[in-house]
Amino acid sequence: MNRTSDRALILGTALTQTIGWGTLFIPFALMVQPMEAALGWSRAEINGAFTLGILLSGILAIPVGRWVDRHGGQAPLAWGSVLGSAMLALWAITDQLWLFYLIWIGLGVAHATALWGPAMAVVVALAKQPMRVITAITFVTGFAGTIFVPLVAALIAGFGWRGALWILAVVQLLPAATAWWQFAGTPPRTTHQARDSEEAYRRTLRRPAFWGLALCFAAHAFIGVALGAHLVPLLREAGLPEASVILLVALHGPLQVAARGGLYIAGPRASTRWVGLGAMLLLPIALLWLGGAPASFLWLLPFVLCWAVADGLLTIVRAAGTAEILGREGYGAVTGALSLIAVLPRTLGPITVALIWQADGGYGAVPWILAAVGFLGAASFVLALRDKD
Structure with a gap:
């Protein structure tokens, strides 16, 4: 081989x-x-x-x-x-x-x-x-x-x-x-290839599509790390039994993997552009459901399903979608720049939610605020798709 x-x-x-x-x-x-x-x-x-x-x-x-x-x-x-x-x-x-x-x-x-x-x-x-x-x-x-x-x-x-x-x-x-x-x-x-990659990187930084993806991935990073740090206490505060809390959180991993498996089976028929858009819309929908659903295991299953599917697909979109939308030349530096932009939102996610919890006296406002961030990320992804460079 x-x-x-x-x-x-x-x-x-x-x-x-x-x-x-x-x-x-x-x-x-x-x-x-x-x-x-x-x-x-x-x-x-x-x-x-x-x-x-x-x-x-x-x-x-x-x-x-x-x-x-x-x-x-x-x-x-x-x-x-x-x-x-x-x-x-x-x-x-x-x-x-x-x-x-x-x-x-x-x-x-x-x-x-x-x-x-x-x-x-x-x-x-x-x-x-x-x-x-x-x-x-x-x-x-x-x-x-x-x-x-x-x-x-x-x-x-x-x-x-x-x-x-x-x-x-x-x-x-x-x-x-x-x-x-x-x-x-x-x-x-070769030296020529390296020079082309550097020029492609600089050219890409000037494209609206790059900044659309940057905002989209930053929003996803903020939401993902914030939920990872606070979902368990959020569900406990809502009054769910401990077994339901643990099971809902544990379902995220298998459902995420299942979404990736479905995408692999779809193969070339699935465009990362439309997969990414669907995932970025699914993420705020999941958070709206979390904010409005009754505090019971069955009612919160759709939230976990939508969140896990969106999370699983966006991991692939960050890698493959970037190449499809922005091109392969200069890919290493371009994805490095996207990662750097997402570092601050990823770092601030848990502390921001903790401050909201402290100011509001609970997690009631958190799903709605995160949903707004998710819709901002989806709009940014649309901006990236509209760039026809």
Whole structure:
């Protein structure tokens, strides 16, 4: 099998991204309480390091994207994975807060180089059918949490949080080896190709379609992170039984994966333009339903269904739709710029909703405000579609 055939891209990228997210991102939430107990650090201090890493990964998105456009993805994907492994090993032995912050600076660099953005830039550059390949990859990576949350919890229970990090550090070397092998021998980009990519990037920044997509993806990021942080207490405040709260939240993952599976089956018949528009309209509809539906499990099922389908499809639209609407040239830098613009909304989402909750004395206004943000995102996506450059 050709190392860069569509099938090889699906297998290799799905493996590196599932493991990458499972070792470099997902474990943090499970490490907070054991670290609090062992080291005496406050939850705010620990989360501050994580926030710093996420912000740095967004800032680095453009330079990393430019590197991929000019030189290919082998070096950032492979060496970023090695860096991630080293940072996990260093995390396992740290007992100083300043060192923990330095570790998360390193992990921010690893996120920017080894995770989603560079991987999708490589797929878009090499795949014959980018949307189908990206859909298949996201179908697999959608199970990252399903696999790694119980795995990391079991490792912590069996080996302690430090032992779990040592094991994860070893596992994270597999994506490095996979990326290095898969893209070995890929022809380097010529100076002419690199120059064309840079010119395409600068030209794209001047297009209304770019700013339409930027606002759309920023709105989606704001809503997604805000809901992720506050949905459980919101449902509890509404008076749902605890079992119903947990089940409604847990259904998001499987329904998201099912939506991606349906898109994969549709194949080339599905245009990411119209898939994206449908998903961006479905998102505020879901939030309006959340705001107006009675507080019962059956009544809130349509909210979870619409939210999960929109969320699952928009992950694909961010990667494949950007290439379809803005073109493949300069894709790495363009998607880096889109990611950078979404960093601030993603960071502000949870704290903004917390302030609304505090000012209003509850979550009553939150679904309506998020729905308004969703409609703004949908209007921005329409702006992107209307650009005929």
